[in-house]
Amino acid sequence: MTLACGLDFGTSNSTMGRVGADGIPQLLALEDGKQTIPSVLFFGFEDDAIHFGREAVAEYVTGADGRLMRSLKSVLGTALIGDSTRVRARSYGFIEILGIFIAEVKRRAEAELGEAVDTVVCGRPVHFVDDDPVADAEAQKQLEGAVRAQGFAHVDFQFEPIAAALDYERQVNSERLALIVDLGGGTSDFSVIRVSPERAKAVDRGGDILSTAGVHVGGTDFDRLLSMTKVMPELGLGTMTRDGKRHLPVAPYYDLSTWHRINRLYNAQALRDLRGTMREARAPERVDMMIELIEDRLGHRLVGAVEAAKIELSDADATAFAFPVRDRLVETEIDIGDLTRALAASVQRIEDTIAETLKRAGVDIGSIDSLILTGGSTQVPAIAGRLRALFPEAELVRTDVLGSVGLGLAMDAKRKFG
Structure with a gap:
C-alpha cells in the first residue's frame, strides 16, 4: 500500500503530514515532539556533524564553530541556485544542501510512522519567481529533482494557499467565498476559492479555484528591509565619502542584510573593498565596525x-536593538512606525496583488465572506492591520499559521494517491 504524505518545505519552517486511519489529517513530530522543524542546517566544525532545525539554531547561537544555512527555498529559480558554499575543505551546491535537509525530514517522518514513505505532495508558492514563467517552472523542476533524489518515487505539487483552503474547509458548514492569504518566509500567495461541506467531497477542485496570484515578498524580505532601514545605517549605509561627492556603496549592506548573500562577503576581496571604502568614508568608524563584524563572521547572527x-514588535510598540561586535555595539531603537515605514512598499505590492487576485476572480472586496490568514508573516502588525482594514466585513480566520498548509497537503496526498 502506498503511504502518501504532504510536505510543506518552507523558507522558515517545514512540516510533513498524513491522513490517519480515522480520515483526519495530522502533522508528524519532526523534532523533539514538535510538528514543525525550522528549515535550517548547521555544519558543525567541532563535531564534524550536520545539525538540523532547532538544534542547528542552538549550536549556532551558543557560538559553536561551524556554518549556518537557512532560507534555502529562496534561491530556487534564481541564479544563486548554481552557486556553492565552502564548508571546510568541501564545497556544497545549494541544491545538494536543500536535498540534505529534505532527506532528514523524510528520515524523521519515517521514524515516526515506522514505515517508508515513497509518495509525496509538495507545497509550492503560486510564484517562485515573479513575472518569469520560465524561471518559475525551472524552480519547481529544481525542487522536484531534489525531492526525488531522496527516494520519493511519486511526487506531485499543490499550491500552498490551496492547501490552506483544504484545511480550513473542514470547519465550514455552509458555502463561502474565501480569500486565502498565505504570507510565508519567501513568498506571498493569494487565492479566491469556493468552499463548502459538499465541495470538500470532490477530488478535483479545479472549478472551485476562481483565481490565484502571488508575489515574491515574504518574511525574509521584511527582515532585510528592516535591517537596511534601521541597522545598516549604524554601519555606514547612507553616509557620504569624505569629499562629499557620493554615498558609500549600497551592495555590501544589501548582502549583509540578505541571508543567502552573506557568504559572499566572507572573502578577501570583499574585505579589501570595504577597507578601501573605510579610507574614503566620512564616518570610517562605522565601516570599521562592519569590517570587524564580517571578519568575525557574525552576519547571519546579525540578521537573526x-x-x-x-517579532518583538508583534507584541510591543518599540524595542531596543543592541548587537555586540567585539568591544562595541550596533545599537538603535526600533518602533512600530519604523517597521511600518520599512515595509510600506512591500505592503503596497501585497495589496496590489490582492486586487489582481480579486480582479481575476471577477469579484470585489465585499464578495469575500472569509479572510483566511496563514503563514508566519501574517502576524506582523503592519501586515495584519492592513489586511483587516481592507476586508472589514469578512470573517477573519486565523489558521495554524505554521501547520495549515502541511495539513492541507496531507489531505491532497490522500485524495491523489489513496
Missing part, C-alpha cells in the same frame, strides 16, 4: 537579531 526585533 533583526528578525527577533521584528
Whole structure:
C-alpha cells in the first residue's frame, strides 16, 4: 500500500503530514515532539556533524564553530541556485544542501510512522519567481529533482494557499467565498476559492479555484528591509565619502542584510573593498565596525537579531536593538512606525496583488465572506492591520499559521494517491 504524505518545505519552517486511519489529517513530530522543524542546517566544525532545525539554531547561537544555512527555498529559480558554499575543505551546491535537509525530514517522518514513505505532495508558492514563467517552472523542476533524489518515487505539487483552503474547509458548514492569504518566509500567495461541506467531497477542485496570484515578498524580505532601514545605517549605509561627492556603496549592506548573500562577503576581496571604502568614508568608524563584524563572521547572527526585533514588535510598540561586535555595539531603537515605514512598499505590492487576485476572480472586496490568514508573516502588525482594514466585513480566520498548509497537503496526498 502506498503511504502518501504532504510536505510543506518552507523558507522558515517545514512540516510533513498524513491522513490517519480515522480520515483526519495530522502533522508528524519532526523534532523533539514538535510538528514543525525550522528549515535550517548547521555544519558543525567541532563535531564534524550536520545539525538540523532547532538544534542547528542552538549550536549556532551558543557560538559553536561551524556554518549556518537557512532560507534555502529562496534561491530556487534564481541564479544563486548554481552557486556553492565552502564548508571546510568541501564545497556544497545549494541544491545538494536543500536535498540534505529534505532527506532528514523524510528520515524523521519515517521514524515516526515506522514505515517508508515513497509518495509525496509538495507545497509550492503560486510564484517562485515573479513575472518569469520560465524561471518559475525551472524552480519547481529544481525542487522536484531534489525531492526525488531522496527516494520519493511519486511526487506531485499543490499550491500552498490551496492547501490552506483544504484545511480550513473542514470547519465550514455552509458555502463561502474565501480569500486565502498565505504570507510565508519567501513568498506571498493569494487565492479566491469556493468552499463548502459538499465541495470538500470532490477530488478535483479545479472549478472551485476562481483565481490565484502571488508575489515574491515574504518574511525574509521584511527582515532585510528592516535591517537596511534601521541597522545598516549604524554601519555606514547612507553616509557620504569624505569629499562629499557620493554615498558609500549600497551592495555590501544589501548582502549583509540578505541571508543567502552573506557568504559572499566572507572573502578577501570583499574585505579589501570595504577597507578601501573605510579610507574614503566620512564616518570610517562605522565601516570599521562592519569590517570587524564580517571578519568575525557574525552576519547571519546579525540578521537573526533583526528578525527577533521584528517579532518583538508583534507584541510591543518599540524595542531596543543592541548587537555586540567585539568591544562595541550596533545599537538603535526600533518602533512600530519604523517597521511600518520599512515595509510600506512591500505592503503596497501585497495589496496590489490582492486586487489582481480579486480582479481575476471577477469579484470585489465585499464578495469575500472569509479572510483566511496563514503563514508566519501574517502576524506582523503592519501586515495584519492592513489586511483587516481592507476586508472589514469578512470573517477573519486565523489558521495554524505554521501547520495549515502541511495539513492541507496531507489531505491532497490522500485524495491523489489513496
